[in-house]
Amino acid sequence: MTSTPHQNQPPAGEGADALADSTSEASLGRSVARSEQIAADLDVHPGRYRMLTGDRPTGHLHLGHYFGSLRNRVALQDKGVDTWVLIADYQVITDRDGVGSLGERVQSLLTDYLAVGIDPSRTTIFAHSQVPALNQLMLPFLSLVTDAELRRNPTVKAEQDATGGRPMTGLMLTYPVHQAADILFCKANVVPVGKDQLPHLEQTRVVARRFDERYGRAGDGSAPVFPAPDALLSEVPNLLGTDGQKMSKSRGNVIELRMSADDTARAIKRAVTDADRQITYDPQQRPEVSNLLLLASLTTGRRPEEVAEEIGSAGSGALKSLVTEAVNEHLAPLRARRAELEADPGELRRVLAAGNAHADEVARATLDEVREAMQMVYA
Template sequence: MGEALADSTSDASLQRTVLRSEQISADLEVAPERYRMLTGDRPTGHLHLGHYFGSLRNRVALQDKGLDTWVLIADYQVITDRDSVGSLQERVFSLLTDYLAVGIDPARTTIFAHSQVPALNQLMLPFLSLVTDSELRRNPTVKAEQDATGGRPMTGLMLTYPVHQAADILFCKANVVPVGKDQLPHLEQTRVVARRFDERYGRAGDASRPVFPPPDALLSEVPNLLGTDGQKMSKSRGNVIELRMSADETAKAIKKAVTDADRHIGYDPVARPEVSNLVLLAALTTGRDPHAVADEIGDGGSGALKALVTEAVNEHLAPVRARRAELAADPGHLRQVLATGDARANEVAEQTLAQVREAMQMVYG
């Protein structure tokens, strides 16, 4: 298969990625029209504060800079590791409602669902011929899934998950993908697929016009928010604050949040992770420094801390929740938004698939 998949976590590779990301960030301020960004979520549950501070706010900020923004609702990827997908339709529209409520604008952002774009998924076939079984099994997500199965056989769709992600990014020729450092192996796999396709097929041997320009990572610092139980935030653990929750539901969730026995409130994520998590949440929702938040509470104890966090979170999310309620009351509008985004994605995917067929000399009519 030519060169081996690069270790995107090596020091040298990571340094190059960081430098390139910094260059792109600077260029976005002066020439955002040069970039098409793709990002998205699997509709496995309802979006929560971890999603909001980890990615949603950043998507809106990048959209507002003027990037050509694409957001994928990865419904096909829900079935990679599940026997039953449950109320998938309800979760897809809940995801869409959250997107619009936080400020993702369908007039400036293409929002589409995986399963509604056949040409995107058809790219999986040629892309799978460009990777090896061992490369796929080395992917961190695939390895984690394999380790978590307890001996249960992994599905073929789960094994090919990295290639599906490559198709997501390459079908619309996104040239930037917002990721954390832990997601770099996925993007590196996409870059390898793009490079190998052009080496094998290309545009009639013209290396200056690749079919798939390799995308770059746009690294972002994600706040390390824990769940209300002090563990990793997870929908399955029930330790999250969902964007769709009411103010009362939010207050109840925060009231149950784990703290510690020290009445004096400080910000020390290593020594006091649970207390520091609540302090950080108050800081993020008020735009303040977490140390200043902790100093303000001082000896007020966990009661004062939780009261502050509850007020800050509910005040910050009030306009989002009001907008969400309006959107949820108009399902016809939601369906139209998704239909418009799907149509745009299909148009682009068909163009890309036509270029792939031409490069592979599979045009017969």
């Protein structure tokens, strides 16, 4: 029979204040300054860094993912950063009643990763559910946070607000701790995030600090078991969906990387514009037209204003034609590589199996350190 823990004993350390402060202007300024330092140092000392990022396989990857994160992952990998990419399949069920065609989506995700240039010989690609020791870290980590802290997390709060009174799952409530386990199991010290995700990363930093304060250190005790990871902030292009609304797989307003050239042309042809034939780049007053110009800019390397000037009074038809050609030309090498990968599913399985094995090896070593620090080594 186990004893009952003290109900009112808060976790040790300064974590609660840090979480409350993580969205303040001063804290944001510090995060931006630190991110700029890291970005500069990455070019000089890439070997100092281990980066972790990933995706939930809730649908197929699209241009928003490509320009928002995938290209940056390849750039970091190519600089020599130790890159880890997580397929967060367990996180699919944080806010869903089932997994649907999860196997097909995981394979599609992996195919897109390899097609854009993520190299499994330099990047570890792995799936959540295949690394048991990673998930076992959840137990000690949960002892380091309070219910109130979890409920203050922006993602948890948003989910609670969106449920319409439906009870929130325990997995959703503990989502920030699962994220901490994702980052800390491999001791990643840099995580690409947007400014709105800083509270998530601060929760991970709090867990790392509290573990050290409460349980001490493994081995010779010279360093914490877990580093406190830093944010690598990046300006993500604000691409809208083809309907002019926020890009979302659930809205059906995205251009997926797996689409054919013809499917892409049809999606762009349906894109919302306005009645003014004179094409100008004005994101505030003409968001839909400006979104197409931004897409042309991202795929050609030209300034959106330059593209707008070239089209002039030719109207939205000419704009859509230019964007279609630019997108299809830009994605042609990716699509060719994707077709090769789809023709060899055995290679995809081999790549993921190798990544899972490497992640599991690292996770088991970290779990051993955790047990040693917690004095839970009994044999």
